[in-house]
Amino acid sequence: xxxxxxxxxxxxxxxxxxxxxxxxxxxxxxxxxxxxxxxxxxxxxxxxxxxxxxxxxxxxxxxxxxxxxxxxxxxxxxxxxxxxxxxxxxxxxxxxxxxxxxxxxxxxxxxxxxxxxxxxxxxxxxxxxxxxxxxxxxxxxxxxxxxxxxxxxxxxxxxxxxxxxxxxxxxxxxxxxxxxxxxxxxxxxxxxxxxxxxxxxxxxxxxxxxxxxxxxxxxxxxxxxxxxxxxxxxxxxxxxxxxxxxxxxxxxxxxxxxxxxxxxxxxxxxxxxxxxxxxxxxxxxxxxxxxxxxxxxxxxxxxxxxxxxxxxxxxxxxxxxxxxxxxxxxxxxxxxxxxxxxxxxxxxxxxxxxxxxxxxxxxxxxxxxxxxxxxxxxxxxxxxxxxxxxxxxxxxxxx
Ligand SMILES: Cc1ncc(COP(=O)(O)O)c(C=O)c1O
Numbered sequence: 001x002x003x004x005x006x007x008x009x010x011x012x013x014x015x016x017x018x019x020x021x022x023x024x025x026x027x028x029x030x031x032x033x034x035x036x037x038x039x040x041x042x043x044x045x046x047x048x049x050x051x052x053x054x055x056x057x058x059x060x061x062x063x064x065x066x067x068x069x070x071x072x073x074x075x076x077x078x079x080x081x082x083x084x085x086x087x088x089x090x091x092x093x094x095x096x097x098x099x100x101x102x103x104x105x106x107x108x109x110x111x112x113x114x115x116x117x118x119x120x121x122x123x124x125x126x127x128x129x130x131x132x133x134x135x136x137x138x139x140x141x142x143x144x145x146x147x148x149x150x151x152x153x154x155x156x157x158x159x160x161x162x163x164x165x166x167x168x169x170x171x172x173x174x175x176x177x178x179x180x181x182x183x184x185x186x187x188x189x190x191x192x193x194x195x196x197x198x199x200x201x202x203x204x205x206x207x208x209x210x211x212x213x214x215x216x217x218x219x220x221x222x223x224x225x226x227x228x229x230x231x232x233x234x235x236x237x238x239x240x241x242x243x244x245x246x247x248x249x250x251x252x253x254x255x256x257x258x259x260x261x262x263x264x265x266x267x268x269x270x271x272x273x274x275x276x277x278x279x280x281x282x283x284x285x286x287x288x289x290x291x292x293x294x295x296x297x298x299x300x301x302x303x304x305x306x307x308x309x310x311x312x313x314x315x316x317x318x319x320x321x322x323x324x325x326x327x328x329x330x331x332x333x334x335x336x337x338x339x340x341x342x343x344x345x346x347x348x349x350x351x352x353x354x355x356x357x358x359x360x361x362x363x364x365x366x367x368x369x370x371x372x373x374x375x376x377x378x379x380x381x382x383x384x385x386x387x388x389x390x391x392x393x394x395x396x397x398x399x
């Protein structure tokens with residue numbers, strides 16, 4: 001599939017220049033249609049009914065789990081469906097039974113969703129060791145190695161920074177964590193659907209994924225990969241329907257993994273949509289998506305950084321899909337608002353739920369950054385239009 005074919009499946013791209021893939025992506029028609037098919041033709045609960053459409057709904061969610069698992073080189077028994085990346089990380093943070101004196105190593109440029117769940121464990125007496133990225137937002141794996149000691153139970157790192165686009169060497173960090181007997185969690189919110197993810201090669205114990213970003217699935221979906229060896233060590237925090245094998249008035253026996261982590265009725269249409277979106281990404285081809293992403297990211301950075309009074313953050317040699325920038329002396333929200341008002345360009349502005357990262361690059365006082373982020377449906381023409389409009393704004397308001 002070519003970029004134009006994908007654009008034809010996403011009607012909102014006719015009206016807007018959508019450069020906010022890092023927040024969420026628009027859902028292509030075949031994915032919406034897969035969900036509509038469920039709503040119109042077999043809208044029943046899963047894992048409960050004996051009637052035909054309930055069995056069909058159950059099978060479709062099972063198929064989706066298999067598709068998602070294959071997509072990241074895992075088995076379906078290692079996939080917990082969640083409502084987003086944040087829930088996936090919290091399942092690990094709350095389920096691992098951290099104890100006083102344990103330590104967790106985490107970089108200082110993380111999204112709040114891969115930061116607050118760990119910081120919160122300080123209340124239990126867990127030490128949070130924060131390692132510093134360089135000024136471009138790159139984490140030297142050896143710095144992680146130096147922070148690990150015998151008290152370290154987990155290293156938690158984001159693959160691609162949502163604030164800066166910086167790509168971390170998650171493979172080398174995986175080797176270091178593994179060699180030091182530490183558990184390893186990767187936040188793949190900004191990489192899945194953009195580049196090949198192989199959870200086994202990454203030597204990850206846990207990987208948290210959104211369904212609604214790079215994979216072009218619907219909002220309200222995400223998933224957690226949990227290595228089978230770790231499944232037994234993870235306690236379920238939410239209990240109820242669907243999680244138990246047996247119950248008496250005094251006790252209960254939980255179902256096996258992953259069922260015991262999916263309490264209550266799930267986002268059935270959403271997960272069917274997620275399965276369809278993985279098919280869709282496979283039809284385009286991940287290699288093609290990544291190649292397109294690398295080229296457009298370079299164009300974005302080069303175009304924006306060549307404008308007078310514009311500062312881009314991150315190392316252009318080591319970013320993917322995201323360019324964070326500012327116009328001198330302008331609040332990023334004002335820039336984003338003008339881009340939308342005069343050209344229908346959608347970009348994110350502010351702290352991007354990563355206040356420590358924004359402080360790290362010195363953009364906190366300015367109110368954060370403007371962030372343009374791309375996917376396969378974006379074009380060079382859209383990048384040029386963004387550049388021309390930013391230049392216009394910088395000439396008029398920048399100092
Ligand atoms: C790196 C990173 N981690 C976590 C999240 C949270 O994702 P979700 O909204 O799926 O919970 C995001 C969202 O932008 C992100 O970019």
